[in-house]
Amino acid sequence: MPIFAIRKSMLLPLFFTASSALALSITDLSNRDATSGLKAALEKGSTAAVNKLGVNNGFLGNDKVKIQLPPILEKARPLIKLAGRGQQLDELVVSMNHAAEEAVPLAKPLLLNAVKSMTVTDAKQILTGGDTSVTQFFRDKTSAQLAGKFLPIVKKVTDQSALSTQYNNTMNQVTKLGIAGQQVTVEDYVTQRALDGLFTMIAEEEKAIRQDPVGTGSKILGKVFGAIR
Structure with missing residues (x-):
């Protein structure tokens, strides 16, 4: 047998062995690897998001998350402008976004605590749950706690707007009539x-x-x- 043929016959098994080793699938992952990988992703994603939003103009300067006026105020914008209070609307938008920017850093410890609480079962479900299953995990685990942390900070900032106070007073009257929905105050919104x-x-x-x-x-x-791509 020619030397080249011998070498080729020796290399082929090595090639397929290497290829199979590289072609890692989710079934090949250990529970430890799956959990470690998910925790790393959770920490990286949450920290990056908080760092981007919890700064000056983190919300206001990002069209994807910028907080606009509550729908009722937006509809009333022409009348409010006619009354000479258009600037107050603009100021309210700024204060709402700055309130969110001030509140968001409070999320980091709660998000990281959620990471620590993740189980092996959580990890497997997240890995196979779709493009935003990590995000859904955070939403399910932290939404209620985050809302409780955010609300006082947001209220402290939005209360400085006269229009915010007037809006809340009006919505309070509407609520008594039984015709208002959720998020009836600016701070809730x-x-x-x-x-x-x-x-x-x-x-x-x-x-x-x-x-x-x-x-x-x-x-x-x-x-x-890489194993689930």
């Missing part, structure tokens, strides 16, 4: 929009990790998320 914005940004971070796990520079992220 901003708190919910702040949560929505936070989870929107976490979802963006998650999608980026899933699309290019190797590009994160993390070996465990590359291994775990």
